[in-house]
Amino acid sequence: MTVESEYSPDADRIMAVSLGPQHPGAGHFRIRLWLDGDYVVKALPDAGYVHRGEEKMAEYRNYTQNVPHLERPVILDSSNILFAYSMAVDELMNSKVPPRAQYLRVIMSEINRIISHMYFIAIQGLFLGHTTMITWCMGDRDFWIDLGERIAGARVTFAYIIPGGVRNDIPGFAVEKGLNTCDWFEKRMDEYEKIFFDNPMVHQRSDRVGVLSKEDAIAFGATGTVARASGLALDVRKDEPYSSYSDFEFKTPVLTQGDSWARAYVALLDMRESVKIIRQALKTLPQGPVRLKLGPQPRVPAGEVYSRTEAARGEMSYYIVSDGSPRPYRLKIGVPSGKNLKALPHLLKGVHVADIPVIYWSLNYWPVEADR
Amino acid sequence: MTTAVSNPGTSVAAAPPQPAKPTPPSGAAAAAPSGSPDLGRANSLAAKITSECPAAKIEWVKPRRLKVSVPPAALKEVALFVRDSLGFDHISTVSGVDWIAKNMLEVVYFVGSTSQGQEDFVLALSERMARDSPVVSTMIEVWKGAEYHERETHEMFGINFQGHPDQSHLFLPEDWNDLPPLRKDYVSPGR
Known part of the structure; x- marks a missing residue:
């Protein structure tokens, strides 16, 4: 232009x-x-201020070297973006990931979902002038980051889920810490509901603000929290139960209002289900190995694969074309922020300037993820 | 109210070995559920598409995945057919591939479905064109959500989507005047 x-x-x-x-x-x-x-x-x-060319970078690195840099686009949700990548490589290599690793992958990706959603609703509080929400959520989020650190050894960028399994086994004390964290966090979520989601001020600022209809959500290809707040029951964990998700009892929360309040609230409902999954998985963790030996330069046969997972923001997908060489011929990351971006200009049309921040943030848009 | 950091010495009772769960046949993935990861559904969808458009070629069939390549001229017709008759109404993503050895470029539309019982299926529709004149028509009329994905494919692969309202740079700098960076003959600086 x-x-x-x-x-x-x-x-x-x-x-x-x-x-x-x-x-x-x-x-x-x-x-x-x-x-x-x-x-x-x-x-x-x-968009594009933080475009780093992840897809081009991936073509210069082998399948193991690609692990750490591929989580950089969305460090808030680092396990889920690697989950889809690892599933794609596992499928190409036809490798059978051990059951314990499948459980640990689910545990870690649900912990990351909570970490990401906590950041999301914290900033939603900030944009509505609700300072308590950001201070509480950012503080409480750290307990989940601590738990992730106990399991993976790194903070935030865990690089835990790798092709062939997970990087290391879960230490025994982390199982107990995880169960404690779940118990404590369920009580905290009740408090978030009281101070934030039931708050008349929050309702006035975000009810019927930026309403996305179900038809538009489908047409735009909206996914994740945005789709589920508009009555579109899309959840890859349910639709296509990958890894060990079929072993756990959980629901897919769906709201029909489609407004900014619903898009934030559906994240809280998501976290309640995540806690349930983490608890079940920690209690029924199977024994066995957690990782297949792939070596430093895995041999990946030629072929194409399209894998997807339900990340915190929605459907995270990978399209990998392998020509049989040690490096991917083409690697496409389909990120949920990019899929939801089309809704933004539509929702902003005709609104007050003061409503822009709450609509923008309620889409759970993460520029670094969208730009890659 | 805070979680007490448990003593690293306390070992947690190891969960008893699980009764062997019917582990899904791997490959098709680690992802395949306890359901039937058979190819029946993919094959019947493939048959419907090829009977509607005989020029369509089935590239591969996997449980819950199907890739069909269509000549660029017929893509819109096939796209409308899969959206309206087969229920693939939810665009997931669009990818380009540079087949430099064959002097071809490829665009792949990944489409999911919101219809009951079909949410798990992803259909890939692809079209190939000559590398020196990469012009195809846009699919925005079929799937509105394709707009930004096509815009990205345009700047990264130099594919021109006819009928697209805005093909200005989305991720690249406005003054980028090098080759489209995801083409194979573009070499990243320092490589």
């Missing part, structure tokens, strides 16, 4: 404004807005 077209011919009335990329909320991301007074006439997302 040229510079001229940034400004409307009706220049007296319509003002073009850039929101970001330095805005504290829309970090590394810009929204170009055309405003008529306090109303948004048109909004266009401008």
